[in-house]
Every structure is written in structure tokens, then in C-alpha cells.
Amino acid sequence: MTSQVTSSFQGTADLPKWVSPAMLLAFFMGSFTLQVMLASSTEQNELNLIPVAVFGLVGYAVALYALSRFVEGRRKATDRLVTILVTAAFSLALIPLLSLAYTVVQNGAARFDAEFFTFSMRNIVGEGGGALHAIIGTLEITGIATLISVPIGIMAAIYLVEYGRGTIARLVTFFVDVMTGVPSIVAGLFAYALFVIFFGPGVRMGLGGAIALSVLMIPVVIRATEEMLKIVPNELREAAYALGVPKWLTVIKVVLPTALAGIATGVMISIARVIGETAPLLIIAGFTASMNYNPFDERMMTLPVFVYTSYANQGVDMQSYVDRAWAGALTLMLIVMVLNLVARLISKYFSPKG
Amino acid sequence: MSKRIELQKLNVYYSSFLAVEDVNMVIEPKAITAFIGPSGCGKSTLIRTLNRMHEVIPGARVEGQLLMDGEDVYGPDVDPVRVRRQVGMVFQRPNPFPTMSIKDNVLSGYKLNNSRMSKTEAEELTEKALVGANLWNEVKDRLDKPGSGLSGGQQQRLCIARAIAVEPDVILMDEPTSALDPISTAAIEDLAVELKEKFTVVIVTHNMQQASRISDMTAFFNIAGTGMPGKLIEYDRTEKIFSNPAEQQTEDYVSGRFG
Amino acid sequence: MTATKPKAIRRLGDVIFANLAFFAGVSILATLATVAAFLFVQSIPAFTGPEIAAAEDGFWNYVFPFVFGTVYASIIALIIATPLAIGIALYISHFANRRFAQLLGYAVDLLAAIPSVVYGLWGILVLAPFLNPTFMWLNENLGWIPFFAGQVSATGRTMLTVGIVLAIMVLPIMAALIREVFLQTPRLHEEAALALGATRWEMIKMAVLPFGRTGIISAAMLGLGRSLGETMAVAMVLSPTAVINFAVLTSSNSNTIAANIALQFPEAGGNYSNLLIATGLVLFAITMVVNMIARWIISRRAEFSGAN
Numbered sequence: 001m002t003s004q005v006t007s008s009f010q011g012t013a014d015l016p017k018w019v020s021p022a023m024l025l026a027f028f029m030g031s032f033t034l035q036v037m038l039a040s041s042t043e044q045n046e047l048n049l050i051p052v053a054v055f056g057l058v059g060y061a062v063a064l065y066a067l068s069r070f071v072e073g074r075r076k077a078t079d080r081l082v083t084i085l086v087t088a089a090f091s092l093a094l095i096p097l098l099s100l101a102y103t104v105v106q107n108g109a110a111r112f113d114a115e116f117f118t119f120s121m122r123n124i125v126g127e128g129g130g131a132l133h134a135i136i137g138t139l140e141i142t143g144i145a146t147l148i149s150v151p152i153g154i155m156a157a158i159y160l161v162e163y164g165r166g167t168i169a170r171l172v173t174f175f176v177d178v179m180t181g182v183p184s185i186v187a188g189l190f191a192y193a194l195f196v197i198f199f200g201p202g203v204r205m206g207l208g209g210a211i212a213l214s215v216l217m218i219p220v221v222i223r224a225t226e227e228m229l230k231i232v233p234n235e236l237r238e239a240a241y242a243l244g245v246p247k248w249l250t251v252i253k254v255v256l257p258t259a260l261a262g263i264a265t266g267v268m269i270s271i272a273r274v275i276g277e278t279a280p281l282l283i284i285a286g287f288t289a290s291m292n293y294n295p296f297d298e299r300m301m302t303l304p305v306f307v308y309t310s311y312a313n314q315g316v317d318m319q320s321y322v323d324r325a326w327a328g329a330l331t332l333m334l335i336v337m338v339l340n341l342v343a344r345l346i347s348k349y350f351s352p353k354g
Numbered sequence: 355m356s357k358r359i360e361l362q363k364l365n366v367y368y369s370s371f372l373a374v375e376d377v378n379m380v381i382e383p384k385a386i387t388a389f390i391g392p393s394g395c396g397k398s399t400l401i402r403t404l405n406r407m408h409e410v411i412p413g414a415r416v417e418g419q420l421l422m423d424g425e426d427v428y429g430p431d432v433d434p435v436r437v438r439r440q441v442g443m444v445f446q447r448p449n450p451f452p453t454m455s456i457k458d459n460v461l462s463g464y465k466l467n468n469s470r471m472s473k474t475e476a477e478e479l480t481e482k483a484l485v486g487a488n489l490w491n492e493v494k495d496r497l498d499k500p501g502s503g504l505s506g507g508q509q510q511r512l513c514i515a516r517a518i519a520v521e522p523d524v525i526l527m528d529e530p531t532s533a534l535d536p537i538s539t540a541a542i543e544d545l546a547v548e549l550k551e552k553f554t555v556v557i558v559t560h561n562m563q564q565a566s567r568i569s570d571m572t573a574f575f576n577i578a579g580t581g582m583p584g585k586l587i588e589y590d591r592t593e594k595i596f597s598n599p600a601e602q603q604t605e606d607y608v609s610g611r612f613g
Numbered sequence: 614m615t616a617t618k619p620k621a622i623r624r625l626g627d628v629i630f631a632n633l634a635f636f637a638g639v640s641i642l643a644t645l646a647t648v649a650a651f652l653f654v655q656s657i658p659a660f661t662g663p664e665i666a667a668a669e670d671g672f673w674n675y676v677f678p679f680v681f682g683t684v685y686a687s688i689i690a691l692i693i694a695t696p697l698a699i700g701i702a703l704y705i706s707h708f709a710n711r712r713f714a715q716l717l718g719y720a721v722d723l724l725a726a727i728p729s730v731v732y733g734l735w736g737i738l739v740l741a742p743f744l745n746p747t748f749m750w751l752n753e754n755l756g757w758i759p760f761f762a763g764q765v766s767a768t769g770r771t772m773l774t775v776g777i778v779l780a781i782m783v784l785p786i787m788a789a790l791i792r793e794v795f796l797q798t799p800r801l802h803e804e805a806a807l808a809l810g811a812t813r814w815e816m817i818k819m820a821v822l823p824f825g826r827t828g829i830i831s832a833a834m835l836g837l838g839r840s841l842g843e844t845m846a847v848a849m850v851l852s853p854t855a856v857i858n859f860a861v862l863t864s865s866n867s868n869t870i871a872a873n874i875a876l877q878f879p880e881a882g883g884n885y886s887n888l889l890i891a892t893g894l895v896l897f898a899i900t901m902v903v904n905m906i907a908r909w910i911i912s913r914r915a916e917f918s919g920a921n
Contacts, residue, residue, distance in 0.1 A: 090704040159638035311733075333731060
């Protein structure tokens with residue numbers, strides 16, 4: 001009897017822990033060797049990694065499923081198969097991330113030099129030149145967009161959390177979500193359509209870019225701020241009311257400071273989100289090779305557009321244009337990473353404790 | 355400084371739901387009045403009408419009269435914000451402002467209202483309020499540290515200091531010790547007894563021993579059932595309520611037969 | 614019997630502040646309305662002005678291949694991204710250990726932070742050449758399937774490459790949303806399933822997936838909304854022609870609305886730019902409808918699920 005009880009707990013026999021990783025390794029090695037042999041037997045000597053991965057993975061999955069089904073039973077075998085699929089899906093998503101990071105750093109390094117950050121593209125046809133005009137443009141346009149979006153976004157979030165009741169508040173909530181889905185190019189067309197009224201057809205202006213980016217940024221700021229205001233405990237509001245503090249001062253001096261770190265994080269992330277936008281700026285800010293400090297007049301270059309035009313309008317010395325595009329991409333990626341990092345640090349170190 | 359509060363035919367509503375029905379009572383100055391009763395009997399709702407805090411909840415309203423030294427708190431020209439400056443409140447859970455230091459928490463009633471004061475004035479006021487809340491000796495060396503670093507009981511006394519710093523006439527305490535350990539509770543109870551020298555003190559409590567220990571007057575509230583309005587059953591001197599109540603319901607409650 | 618209504622005395626500061634907040638909130642509605650109105654007004658000259666060479670057969674004939682391209686590319690992206698997003702979400706929510714899962718979450722979020730122009734550069738210079746041999750193989754061996762038929766592009770700048778790039782781009786937002794929904798699965802259901810002796814997969818099948826179904830649908834809709842409007846990656850990667858073509862490996866691909874605008878607008882003069890704005894309005898309408906359906910599903914779910 002006792003032996004029966006023990007065996008019913010253990011169920012069927014389990015595969016030893018080392019079996020699965022060992023099989024994974026074996027199948028990928030096998031698949032790799034097979035492809036190397038195939039590649040050397042044909043004229044094209046290039047090794048294609050896709051079949052290596054496909055054969056390795058499929059072979060591993062099928063073999064482990066079969067083995068597990070034989071030893072452990074059908075249910076456990078299915079469980080193992082799903083685990084393989086889920087893990088594979090995840091690994092597959094990381095490959096582009098790694099590949100992107102690698103190529104951008106590797107190709108961007110060629111022109112990631114002092115000249116890149118100190119020169120514009122004025123009178124440059126081949127090598128040399130830089131993206132200073134684009135960096136200045138990006139900073140100005142994103143800066144103005146932030147100045148427009150943050151007050152509106154925060155006030156709208158205050159409306160939704162502190163004041164909003166009834167139909168209008170529900171409509172606003174709904175359309176803030178819808179607004180996050182406005183395609184960036186439509187925002188650019190909107191800014192153009194708006195500015196045409198004042199400046200006539202063919203208008204190009206940095207300010208327009210800022211308007212377009214604001215359309216994309218405001219809903220992000222609202223969502224982030226709203227989340228942060230919602231987690232400010234109601235008890236703090238009541239404490240302030242009970243001290244005879246009017247509602248508006250309670251919001252400004254109690255609720256906002258308590259949520260400040262979270263709001264700052266959200267603003268950083270929303271800046272990171274729009275600083276890489278290309279399409280709307282291509283439409284309304286245009287592109288130029290020269291420096292333009294004035295966002296209220298004439299075309300203004302921005303970093304994402306610089307990357308695009310460097311690639312799209314390659315001149316005689318093609319490689320130097322592509323190199324500049326990669327260097328611009330690297331700069332852009334670094335800015336985005338730094339913004340994200342700063343955002344995380346703010347939320348980590350400045351949130352009020354307790 | 356200390357004011358008499360008269361409640362006349364007071365009904366409290368949340369939208370169309372009648373939460374507390376027909377309360378008539380006089381809360382004496384320089385005394386502690388305790389509100390007791392089972393959960394949901396409306397005692398917390400009622401105390402929040404005394405400084406018009408219940409209005410914060412959308413749809414909440416009051417019918418009847420509430421007089422403070424003869425002045426109608428719900429009169430047509432009365433600003434609820436001004437009422438709250440004269441009626442301080444301490445909540446169930448200690449809620450110091452997390453972004454402020456201990457000192458700023460004490461002075462928050464002024465600072466949040468943009469009142470200016472000199473440095474010496476501010477220091478005197480801080481000391482006075484913290485001494486009044488029996489907290490001065492424990493925190494005088496760390497006035498610039500955040501208030502959230504204190505223990506629960508200290509935080510609650512900090513909240514009391516914050517309330518008395520603005521020199522109100524009335525102090526309302528809504529179950530101020532329900533989140534505290536027995537030692538901190540005793541400190542708050544002692545403090546409440548000291549506060550009645552200067553203020554009208556109203557305290558809501560679940561704890562009948564607490565009411566009998568510290569209060570001069572006790573009001574017992576009850577409901578007939580869920581969804582029914584809370585009612586004032588009996589209001590009398592504390593000894594009478596606990597030794598010889600007039601109503602059977604009160605007797606059942608204080609003797610622990612229900613609730 | 615005096616029934617005193619608490620007639621609110623409102624302070625000036627409160628009135629001003631509340632109104633500011635109200636107008637900021639309403640400005641969202643106003644902005645969306647203005648976007649639609651301005652695009653509409655600026656579209657009119659495309660129909661009333663002189664005939665545009667590019668659209669000699671009329672507006673709808675001009676825009677239709679782009680609408681097709683937009684929807685087709687997005688559907689390919691969705692077919693690739695949805696199972697992957699579910700896999701990623703499951704991996705983070707139920708397979709990886711918690712500390713590791715958080716790290717992985719950051720990594721996936723980083724994918725969302727990469728600017729689309731960088732995806733475009735990577736797509737054309739790295740991904741397209743990398744995929745090309747596989748495209749050849751697919752064409753040779755599976756060419757009898759219409760999608761893989763035709764003359765394979767030599768550059769890899771095909772509809773399928775665009776679909777894959779778009780899939781990578783919408784993956785983070787979809788995975789994040791689905792992950793949130795999966796994490797909301799009532800613990801009780803999961804534990805009940807495990808207590809019945811279910812394996813992890815059986816528990817997921819019994820408790821997690823049924824609970825997360827509407828979440829998956831709405832995430833797919835949102836991903837669709839994103840990819841419909843994606844511009845630069847498509848504009849850079851795709852080699853476009855103005856045709857309708859279901860084959861995904863050839864060099865004649867239907868362009869998308871957004872990419873077409875980005876490519877044409879900088880050079881467009883006269884009422885050609887108005888024509889492009891009109892196509893932008895069509896794109897706006899499509900994405901709004903998709904987004905509204907997605908948000909509607911989400912809000913309905915929030916009401917009925919009882920979660921939070």
C-alpha cells in the first residue's frame with residue numbers, strides 16, 4: 001500500500017533537469033553544422049542564420065515533446081512544448097533589439113566625432129559636416145512642444161482627477177485615449193493646415209513642428225499625470241481641506257508636490273516619445289543644410305529628419321551620407337536612452353517615501 | 355476660543371440617501387463629547403458635517419440647522435473654507451504631508467494658505483503647537499526631517515499639532531486611535547483631555563472604554579438596519595450613559611450585548 | 614423647518630483654477646475636432662482646383678491602392694505580432710521569475726522607445742539584406758502560394774519586410790497591454806486551477822487566456838492603429854508602386870498612405886499638397902475608427918470584469 005501512495009504522488013517519471021538544455025544545445029549545433037555543410041557545397045558561401053534557428057528550434061521542440069510524451073506523459077509534454085514556444089517568442093523579440101543596438105553603435109561610431117557636433121551641413125557635399133543645426137532644431141522644437149504640452153497636459157489631468165464629473169469628463173477620458181492613436185503624420189498635416197491659414201501654402205516653420213509634436217505629446221502627459229494624481233492618497237486632500245485650505249491651493253500645494261516625481265518621470269518619457277518623431281517634422285519644419293536658430297521663421301532641421309534625409313538624399317560620396325545618418329541615429333538613440341534613464345532615476349530617488 | 359455647537363433637526367444626505375436623520379443636540383464647550391455606536395450608524399458622517407467636510411463627497415448635503423455660538427454654519431453667506439479654519443480635524447489614519455518637514459507640517463495651515471510670518475513667529479508657533487500636542491520633546495532636534503519618518507502615534511500627534519497650530523475653536527477627532535497601538539493610544543487620550551481646557555473636543559470612537567475614560571458627554575447612535583438612516587438614540591453625561599442609560603438600545607450596546 | 618441648501622460660496626482662486634482645468638480638458642476635444650476640420654478644409658482644393666497629374670482618374674482611384682497598402686501591411690504586421698506579443702506577455706507574467714521579468718519588461722519597453730527613423734534605417738540596411746535569401750527560398754519552395762509568388766525583389770525591400778518591421782514596432786505596446794491584463798487574472802482562479810492538479814499550461818488555458826481574451830483583442834486593435842499610421846519605417850523600407858498586389862516578396866508593392874505623404878509632401882506644390890492632405894484625412898478617419906473600437910472594447914471590459 002505504501003509504495004502505491006508514494007507512486008501516486010510522484011506520478012510518472014520526470015526527465016532529469018539537464019536533458020532539455022542539452023537537447024537545445026545539441027540541436028542548434030547540429031543545425032549549424034548542417035547549414036555550414038550546405039553552404040560550402042553550393043556556390044554561395046554565405047551562411048544563412050534563419051534556417052539554422054528554424055531547424056534548431058523545430059528539431060528541439062519536436063524531439064523534446066516526443067521524449068517527454070514517452071517518459072512523462074501527454075500533459076507534461078504539452079506543457080513543455082508551450083514553454084518552448086513562449087520562451088522562443090520572447091527570445092525572438094529580443095533579437096531585433098540587440099541587432100538594432102549593435103548596428104547603430106557600430107555604424108554610428110564612424111562619424112560620432114567632434115566635427116559632427118560642431119558643424120552644420122552648409123556647403124558640405126561629400127565628407128565632413130555635422131548635425132549641429134539638426135541638434136539645435138530638435139532641442140528648440142521639442143523644447144517648445146514641451147512648454148505647450150506640459151501645462152495643458154497637467155491641467156487637463158487635474159480636471160479629470162480633481163474636478164471632472166459626468167459626461168464631459170467621460171468624453172475627455174475617452175478621447176485622450178483616442179488621441180494617443182493619432183498618426184504622427186496626421187499631426188504634421190494638421191500643423192501645416194493650421195499654418196497655411198496664416199502664412200499661405202508651402203509654409204515651413206519650426207513652430208509648426210512644435211505644434212505637431214504637442215498634439216502627440218499632450219495625451220501622453222495627461223495619461224502619465226492622471227495616473228500619478230490618482231495615487232495621491234485622498235487623506236492628504238482631506239487633511240488640507242480640514243485645515244481650511246481652498247481646493248485650488250490644495251491641488252497646487254499638496255497634490256501636485258506629492259505627485260511631482262511621477263509627473264516629472266511621465267514628462268521625460270513623453271519627451272523621449274516625441275523627440276524621435278520624423279514624419280510631422282518632415283512635413284511642417286522641412287529640412288535644410290544651414291543653421292536656423294529662429295523657430296518662427298523658415299525651415300528648421302531636426303535630428304530625425306537629418307537621419308532620414310542623409311539616407312534618402314545621398315550625394316556623390318554615398319558612404320559619408322550613410323555614415324552621417326548612422327551617427328545621427330546613434331545620437332538620437334543616446335538622447336532617448338538618457339531621457340528614459342533620467343526618468344527612471346527621478347522616479348526612484350525623488351518619490352516621497354511613506 | 356471654545357464654542358458651543360447646536361444641532362437642530364439635522365438631516366444628512368448622500369444624494370437621495372438619508373444617512374443621518376433628525377439629530378438634535380448641544381455640544382458643550384470646554385468638554386469632550388464622544389460619538390459612539392455600531393459601524394454605519396452615521397457617527398463619522400455626522401462629525402464631518404460639523405466642519406462641512408462631508409461636502410467634499412459629491413452629492414452630500416445637509417438639511418436643518420447647525421449653530422456655532424449662535425452662528426449658522428450652513429448660512430447662505432458662509433464660506434466652508436472659513437468654517438474649517440475654525441474647526442480643526444484629526445483623521446482615522448495619521449496623514450502628515452509626505453513632502454513636508456515636521457516643522458512645515460505644523461505650519462501647514464498657514465503655509466498652504468500663503469500666510470506670511472516672520473521666522474521667529476514661525477518658530478514660536480511651531481514650539482507652542484508641538485508642546486500642545488505633547489510632541490515637542492520627541493522631535494525638537496529633527497524639525498527639518500520629513501514627518502513621515504515618525505512612528506504612527508507620533509504622526510497622529512503631529513496631525514493634532516497641525517490642527518491646533520491654526521488656533522481653532524473646535525477640534526474634531528474621527529476615530530483618532532483606531533490605527534494606533536495601546537501606548538500611542540494612551541498618549542492621544544491624555545492629550546485629548548488636555549485639549550479640552552481650551553477647545554471644544556468632539557471624538558468619534560469605536561472603543562467604549564475610550565469614551566468612558568475621557569469624555570464628559572456621550573452620544574449614542576444606532577441604525578435600525580442597513581439602508582436605514584442613523585439616529586441619535588441617547589445623549590447624556592458619560593457616567594449616565596454607561597451606568598444607567600434611559601434607552602434599552604443604549605444599555606444593550608454599552609453592556610456589549612450587540613454591536 | 615429651515616431647509617438650508619449649502620449654497621456654495623466659491624472663492625475666486627477656486628473658480629479661476631477650476632475653469633483653467635476645465636478648458637484644458639475640453640481642449641482635447643477641441644483639438645481633435647480642429648484636426649478633423651482643418652484637414653477637411655485643406656482637402657477641398659484637391660477637388661475644386663485644377664486637375665492633378667498624379668490623380669487623373671479621380672481621388673478615390675488615387676487613394677485606393679494606398680488604403681490597400683496601409684491595411685495590408687498592418688494586417689501582416691498583426692499576424693506576426695499578435696502571437697509573439699501573447700508569448701512575450703505570458704513569458705513575463707507567468708514563466709520568468711519576478712526580478713528577471715521586471716528586467717525583461719524594461720527591455721521590451723526599450724523597443725518602444727526607439728525612434729521609427731532608426732527602425733527604418735535598420736530595416737533597409739540590416740534586415741532587408743538579411744531576409745532576402747529566405748525570401749528566395751520561400752519563393753522557390755512555396756511559390757505556389759499566391760502570397761509568395763512573383764519575381765522576388767533583389768533588395769529585400771518588400772511588403773513582408775515592412776510587415777516584419779511594423780510587427781517589431783507594435784510589439785512592445787501590444788505585449789505591455791496583454792501583460793497587464795494577464796497579471797490581473799484573479800489569483801483565485803489560477804490557484805483553483807493549480808489545486809485541481811493542472812500543469813502550468815493547463816492553468817493558463819483554463820484561467821489566464823479566457824480572462825485575457827478581450828485584452829488580447831483590444832491590444833491587437835491598438836497595435837493595428839499604431840501600424841496603420843506608421844510612416845518613416847515604411848517610407849524608407851518599402852519600394853513602392855501604385856498598384857494593388859497581394860504578393861509580399863516582389864518589388865512592386867502598394868505603398869501606404871502615410872509613407873506616400875512623407876515621400877511626396879516635401880516636393881508637392883499647388884493643390885497636390887491638398888490632395889495629400891485629403892489622403893491624410895482618410896488615414897485619420899481609419900485610425901480613429903480602429904482606435905475608438907479598441908478603446909470601446911477596453912472600457913466595456915473595465916466595466917464588466919470587476920478587476921479594479
